[in-house]
Amino acid sequence: MPLNRTTSGDRWRVRPDGPDKVTGRLPYLTDLSLPGMLHGRVLRSPYPHARIVSIRTEKAKAIPGVCAVLTSADVPGLNRFGIARPDQPVFCEDRVRFIGDAVAAVAAETEALAAYALTQIEVDYEPLPVVDDPESALSPDSVKLFEHGNVLHRSDYGCGDVEAGFAACRHIVEETYSTPRQMHTYMETEGGLFVPEPNGRLTVYAPTQHGFMDRMQLARILNRPEADIRVVSSPIGGSFGGKDELNVQPYGALLALACGRPVKLHNSRWESVRAGLKRHPMKITMKTGTDEHGRLLAHQVRIVSDAGPYSTLSAEVLNFAVEHVIGPYRFGAVKVESVSVFTNNGMSGEFRGFGGNQAIFALEGQMDRLAEKLGIDPWTFRLMNMRQPGDPGPLGQPIAQTDGARQVWEALADCRLWKEKAAAGNRSETRPPWIKTGYGAALVMHGAGLGVGIPDPAGGRLTLAGDGKIEAAFGYEEFGQGLIASLEQMLIEQFGFDAQDLRIVIGDTDAVPDSGSSTASRATSMMWQALKRLHPPFATALRKQASRALGVGMEKLVLGRGGIRDAESGSLLISYGELAKTASEPIVAETKFAYPTSPVDRVGAHYLYTYASVAVKVEVNTLTGRVKLLDQFHAVAAGPVVNPQGYLGQIEGGSGMALGFALTEDAVMDKGMYLTRNLDTYLIPTIAELSGGFEVLPIEELPEGDKHGPRGVGEIGSVGLAPAIAAAVHDAVGKRVNKLPIDPALLLEKPVFLNKAVEWR
Structure with missing residues (x-):
């Protein structure tokens, strides 16, 4: 069922932290x-x-x-x-x-x-002397910010013969893409x-x-x-x-x-x-070619990333970008070279999407430009070159197989917005002539977890506390993503508990096990995995204690709302509070494991991926050069939906950040000094810019036998919107965008003066 702002259903619950947040009672x-x-x-x-x-x-x-x-x-x-x-x-x-x-x-x-x-x-x-340009910082004559120079990290990847691939190409597109320093x-x-x-x-x-x-x-x-x-x-x-x-x-x-x-x-x-940290500004130069039929033969990429003055996770972000400039496509040959450079600009670091936003803006731009050269529908062109189930990942690594890429492709091809695009040419325009409407789309393959070679612990603990509460302790943090609500929902669905039976403990190193970082779209997936591991021992321990207390065989007992129930009638036999009083020691189950990774020697390579497609409708005012997002559709293949409200909220929230990335947000610097100092000059989207149509179609099917469960959706909504908007702008006014945020001056056109009045609705 598509999710939107009016969707309702049995699985839509009030977030445990929701009322206090919206009323302002919750103290940060x-x-x-x-x-x-x-x-x-x-x-x-x-x-x-x-x-x-x-x-x-x-x-x-x-x-x-x-x-x-x-x-x-x-x-x-x-x-x-x-x-x-x-x-x-x-x-x-x-x-x-x-x-x-x-x-x-x-x-x-x-x-x-x-x-x-x-x-x-x-x-x-x-x-x-100030070093404020990453390209200049690479010069041998540049001032060195550290004894070893200005290079923090290089990450390269190649497969096949790129030169031979380009020699065989009928069509080649070369472009350089630039992305902003986002706050x-x-x-x-x-x-x-x-x-x-x-x-x-x-x-x-x-x-x-x-x-x-x-x-x-x-x-x-x-x-x-x-x-x-x-x-x-x-x-x-x-x-x-x-x-x-x-x-x-x-x-x-x-x-x-x-x-x-x-x-x-x-x-x-x-x-x-x-x-504070900002999203890494990147300059991505791409050369991509196809044969006469549109088959991708060669792909060459150079990435220059501005790390700012210190490392934090800039090397890891660059590794992620290298993986995602290859993305969900089959290339005959690939060569990627990249470098993360120290400068005297502001600190760059971790940001939702983790280098994927920059990489996929460039990659999807190449797909649109090549399709135009070939005279092929750009969405069809993507399908022609898409990785198939059974294919390795972007870096040639084994990955968890799904048919997610094809599923989201088909969902977009069949969505309301794309059908509207097809019919748009048959309708007469009722807007003024300087208002142009366009449609665009993008395809996203986004890795979850920290990747190969990076410690990525996971785990959790369940306890029947002395007061009868089922205490779920995890080392994650709630920062608005709906983690508490998702954990509550999983405990209810997997164990049969009621919300009133639960006490969720997070974010306190004295009280929780180390479950790893709440980052990289991993927390929900790892909580699901942990509960799957905890269910057998914890349920068995509760039923065993109830069997002793009641003198009833374990096979006749099940976990349920409020306590242990009769397996046949469902009647409550003993509450969790009463059960806790009968136990001589706390009933506890704990698990520790690691996030799944590929068996490959490539630091940062991912094993689990989420797939998404994004379609948008935009309006371009050629008198002001401003772009307005009117409607958007997201198909997301991430496995079962744990918490519908949280799922939709993550895609909506990510989309809002992506809209700023595409249209307005850039923490401008000059000679190492911020020119953008406050939110009066740094413009983020408001509800006015986000009030257009919004639909999310979750694709919940996973291959038979898949043991990994739901994939993360915390970042996927922030990645594909910008390239889709760039494609829609081209559809509207015929101009290609290679730099974000989109410069209104690029879209200005001379006004046309008419001899008669123009009416519009």
């Missing part, structure tokens, strides 16, 4: 306060690149009410952080490499006093409350996507055992990858321990813009 972590807490602030570099000559903190320390002023000399452990490569300084020692670099931090009795104390820290800088623009900017406990431990209340990874990094910085640190990480006011990496946590932790008092830090929007 940055809303927390404690009596006697201090306020922290971080002093950041005013220069994108400079040498630190000296730092003098005496004046700031002398201010009454200032409790601590810290620099690199005050870091007891590793003065670096970074999930994969810890190369970003907590505090810079002798050099700053972007305007978000931290130099010092203060804690004071009030926010105003902390802000004033920053002005009294004296730092002498010697400005250095996450979460509702809750980075922040948290940091509490030194009486027993010597530290509790960190701060938004993150992986509390255990934060704990590990903080332990290195603080030179303390991980067991001495507790990270509470939910609920979160949005993340989308931006809070996967440490942000304010090192500063709050250091200040709290230095002062022996709770410390609160909360970034302003400008501070978030300045220091």
